[in-house]
Amino acid sequence: MNGAIRPLVAGNWKMHGSLARARALAAALRRAADGVAAALLVCPPAIHIPAVAEVLAGSAIALGGQDCHPAAEGAHTGDISAPMLRDAGASYVILGHSERRSQHQESSALVRAKAEAALAAGLRPILCLGESEAERAAGRAEEVVARQLAESLPEGFAAGGGVIAYEPVWAIGSGRTPSAAEIAAMHGFLRRQLRAGWGEAGAAVPILYGGSVKPGNAGAILALPEVGGALVGGASLLAEDFLAIARAAPGG
Ligand code: 13P
Numbered sequence: 010m011n012g013a014i015r016p017l018v019a020g021n022w023k024m025h026g027s028l029a030r031a032r033a034l035a036a037a038l039r040r041a042a043d044g045v046a047a048a049l050l051v052c053p054p055a056i057h058i059p060a061v062a063e064v065l066a067g068s069a070i071a072l073g074g075q076d077c078h079p080a081a082e083g084a085h086t087g088d089i090s091a092p093m094l095r096d097a098g099a100s101y102v103i104l105g106h107s108e109r110r111s112q113h114q115e116s117s118a119l120v121r122a123k124a125e126a127a128l129a130a131g132l133r134p135i136l137c138l139g140e141s142e143a144e145r146a147a148g149r150a151e152e153v154v155a156r157q158l159a160e161s162l163p164e165g166f167a168a169g170g171g172v173i174a175y176e177p178v179w180a181i182g183s184g185r186t187p188s189a190a191e192i193a194a195m196h197g198f199l200r201r202q203l204r205a206g207w208g209e210a211g212a213a214v215p216i217l218y219g220g221s222v223k224p225g226n227a228g229a230i231l232a233l234p235e236v237g238g239a240l241v242g243g244a245s246l247l248a249e250d251f252l253a254i255a256r257a258a259p260g261g
Contacts, residue, residue, distance in 0.1 A: 022246060199235070
């Protein structure tokens with residue numbers, strides 16, 4: 010943890026829940042969030058953002074999207090733009106999640122264009138990167154994330170409040186995580202890459218860890234050097250678990 014900066018605990022709700030469940034989850038978080046020291050962010054399915062924004066209005070819990078189109082508007086059936094997310098109440102957007110990279114064939118060049126659109130709309134991009142199990146087994150984890158970082162990060166990312174999320178693909182939804190030493194090593198590596206490529210601005214970019222973060226492992230993960238918070242999937246769908254993770258953060 011970088012002691013000067015509040016940890017960010019973000020929930021990626023993915024394509025889960027009904028409108029009623031989204032409202033109920035947001036309301037439960039709102040009721041309990043006051044005593045939590047970590048900064049909290051929830052990223053519901055886009056169609057639920059306006060309702061969740063209504064429930065969270067006036068609270069300290071921030072809202073984010075899970076993806077955006079690189080264009081501000083246009084003939085793009087089914088897509089949602091960064092200004093639309095902003096309009097609906099989001100201040101962050103998750104980009105380049107491995108589920109989008111693999112299920113929608115998103116390249117790092119496309120992720121970079123989306124991050125540029127997010128910054129232009131005043132959204133803070135949360136840029137996801139991470140290696141597959143085969144890449145880690147082949148000793149290529151650092152090479153893979155370094156390339157994703159170099160190819161996905163746009164100009165102005167740090168100044169626009171950009172956040173990195175290291176999510177090893179094999180740890181997502183699997184109940185498996187890298188060891189504490191492996192997480193610390195990768196976050197240290199990412200910090201050195203950010204410093205080398207982006208100087209002082211790169212030194213301040215928060216680096217979240219994501220992949221099977223649960224109440225039981227959150228304290229150990231969030232205490233590691235250069236871990237600036239967590240991006241939580243499954244456990245963010247239960248208010249109790251999400252709040253327990255947030256409370257496990259240093260200072261929480
Ligand atoms: P899980 O926490 O369910 O492993 O998901 C992590 C994730 O993909 C967050 O973006």
